[in-house]
Amino acid sequence: MFTAFDVSTSGLVAQRTRLNAISSNLANMSTTRNEYGEPEAYRPRYVTFQTDTGIETSGGGAGVRVASVDQSTEPPNMKYQPGHPDADQHGFVAYPAVDMTTEFVDALEATRAYEANIGVIEITKDLGAQTLRIIA
Amino acid sequence: MAPDIFRSSTLPVLEQVVNFSQARHGVLAGNIANLDTPGYKTRDLSPELFQENLKQAIEDSRRPASAGQAGAASGGGGKDRFDSIAKVKDSLKSILRHDGVDVSLEHQIAEISKNHAQHNLAVNLMSTQFRQLRSAISERQV
Numbered sequence: 001m002f003t004a005f006d007v008s009t010s011g012l013v014a015q016r017t018r019l020n021a022i023s024s025n026l027a028n029m030s031t032t033r034n035e036y037g038e039p040e041a042y043r044p045r046y047v048t049f050q051t052d053t054g055i056e057t058s059g060g061g062a063g064v065r066v067a068s069v070d071q072s073t074e075p076p077n078m079k080y081q082p083g084h085p086d087a088d089q090h091g092f093v094a095y096p097a098v099d100m101t102t103e104f105v106d107a108l109e110a111t112r113a114y115e116a117n118i119g120v121i122e123i124t125k126d127l128g129a130q131t132l133r134i135i136a
Numbered sequence: 137m138a139p140d141i142f143r144s145s146t147l148p149v150l151e152q153v154v155n156f157s158q159a160r161h162g163v164l165a166g167n168i169a170n171l172d173t174p175g176y177k178t179r180d181l182s183p184e185l186f187q188e189n190l191k192q193a194i195e196d197s198r199r200p201a202s203a204g205q206a207g208a209a210s211g212g213g214g215k216d217r218f219d220s221i222a223k224v225k226d227s228l229k230s231i232l233r234h235d236g237v238d239v240s241l242e243h244q245i246a247e248i249s250k251n252h253a254q255h256n257l258a259v260n261l262m263s264t265q266f267r268q269l270r271s272a273i274s275e276r277q278v
Contacts, residue, residue: 004165011169018172049173057162059181060231064169113171116241120165123252127161130259131154134266 003057004124010055010063011117017066018047019110022103029098032086039086041076041094044103045069072097145265148221149194150258156186157255159228164248171241178234180247186227193221 024045031042048067055063074097082091160181170176 004162007162007165007169011171014169015172049170051170051173051176057159057166059159059161059163059228060179061163061166062170062179063166064173109172112241113168116168116171116245119245120168120248123248124161124165127158127252127255130256131158134259134262 002128003055004061004127005121006055007057007061007063008117008121008124010052010065011120012114014047014049014064014066015110015114015117017069018049019107019114021045021047021069022107022110025096025098025103026100026107029096029100029103031096032084032093039088039094042096042098043071043076044074044096044098045071147262147265149190150262150265152190152193152221152224153258154255154262155225156181156183156228157251157258160251161248161255163231164244164251167244168241168248178244180232180234181228182230182232185230186224189224189227193224197221 028042032039034040034042047069049064050067052063052065054065076094076097078092079095080091081087081093084093087093160183163179163181167178167180
């Protein structure tokens with residue numbers, strides 16, 4: 001019965017990780033240098049989920065976990081800015097391939113999924129409370 | 137015999153309903169947790185199969201073992217009745233995996249709410265029955 005809490009919690013953790021990656025992508029949408037200060041466009045991170053059979057309810061419901069956080073392989077957006085300090089020899093600056101619309105839609109979806117898991121936790125709590133009512 | 141008090145009521149049936157809805161709740165919670173998992177197949181326990189098994193078990197328990205021996209073997213008959221209800225447990229393990237990757241959030245929420253309502257209905261009926269037993273034992277209205 002109480003494993004349902006763990007299943008929903010795994011969903012919360014996974015969606016929160018995804019939201020963190022989205023925040024990072026949006027925060028770095030104009031980053032043209034890597035962590036060593038060299039000119040290199042930030043690569044967006046994408047979180048992949050995987051069913052976690054380590055968390056399994058008696059009925060066969062399974063949890064979820066973050067399988068990996070991968071960097072996008074999409075080429076950066078090249079913008080002609082000859083005066084920019086990070087411009088290459090042809091005058092192009094590499095900007096991260098972050099699509100703001102996609103990131104916002106993903107963020108909304110992650111938020112809704114997070115809320116759905118919260119809703120399920122509320123129902124699980126009520127199931128437990130109702131079951132205990134049998135004794136009273 | 138004290139256990140016969142419980143066996144002659146609908147308590148064993150309600151117990152199975154509560155067991156089933158709790159097991160199904162866990163499965164549906166897993167579906168919602170895996171909302172964004174690539175390749176995840178929606179899982180469910182079949183309420184139809186459960187209800188079919190439950191109906192069968194109730195019919196089995198109502199049928200007297202034999203018309204002539206019904207009075208003679210009343211003690212054993214009570215045990216059989218309990219066992220036939222307990223058989224329903226098998227359907228708690230019967231998981232269906234749907235094809236199709238997409239988990240419909242609306243559908244899953246509706247299912248989990250229905251399951252929730254069914255669980256609470258069964259628990260309320262059980263509470264009422266226990267209250268009635270208590271008034272019978274204490275010989276007064278509660």
